[in-house]
Amino acid sequence: MADFLSAYSIQSWLESCPQGYLEDTEYGHAHDEKEPDILLDNEVLREETIKATVQLVVGERCALSASSGLINAAPDEASKRFLATQTLDEARHVEVFTHRLYDLGVKKNELESVIRHYANPNLVKFAEVLLEKVDKKDFIAGVVGQNIVLEGMAFSVFEMMYAMNEPINAKFAHTLSGTIADERRHVGFGENRIGSLIKENPGKKSEIERMQKEMSYWMLATFADAFRGNRTLDELNKLGVERAHGHYQGADLGVLSPEQMEHVLADTVLAEFKTRLGRIGVEYQTPAMPA
């Protein structure tokens, strides 16, 4: 256990992250990378991109509140140090996605009103379930909610978005690849730290299972809204622009309908929840399906 916790050092984070994959980046991407003209010039595509980016900002603001709030609830110094690095990672994510909103034309004095306007209420509910645990300084439930459920969801969402953007938007794909690298550490901490703590606190399992079920419901409702109400594909068809053929989970995203994409993502995330929770001894609870 001592060796395991000793990996959570600031030095290790410095060498991997700022001196590693973030070296020579500016807001997560190369200095000369720009958003594609079509996203900036077409009002429907620009609005849909702003709407999608707002959900990323909302999710990352939740992750920032949760990781910073869990520092003082952590039972050991190494976990506190890891959560301090995660707090900076999450703050960076908030910043890079917020900066993307500015790149898409959102004015600084309109930022909060744009976020309030587009924030998906189901995603806000998802965040509230987690932040309630954090407010109670419940370390085990908080880390499962943050580093397994929220980060597990983010890991899959970012990978899908990376597959969609990599052929057509190098700037945003670059930003996403840095956040995916961060998420690897976060999910690793969630599983490894909680995997040992849950064995010592088996009485926490039922509460954690209820939380996972509730968070999963709000997550699925968010996915449903995000895919079913999206006008991007119709607009691309109208413009005669061919969709990018990124591949995710063996599927060609360039031929799937929005509903099919929603199902691929939901199935992937729920399967990951089941596997990750199973590994730490928590029984996955199937959520109700949103209408």
Added chain:
Amino acid sequence: MSDPLQGHDDASAEPGAGERRRFILDDTGFNEVPVKYRKFYRKWRGAGDALAPNEVVCPVCKVVIRSTRELRPGDRVYCMPCMSRLVVVRGESGMLEARVAY
């Protein structure tokens, strides 16, 4: 030790296993760990990707872990990108897989 293969017990190796093969690792462009460890990891390229005898996928973060030595069931390996300690097992498909050791 910088190699992810951190422990093994060749005495309990599978029958007919013989000597472990050695591998020279090249840089795969993986940049999520400090420079001196980068050659020990690569990104999983999805469907169509295949693992070499010295490679195993981390089930936590999906990165491919690479050793300078052939991997075998029972080996203990370390995944630096997500800081997971793993044990190599032979999966139902016959392929090597890694299980997390908490």
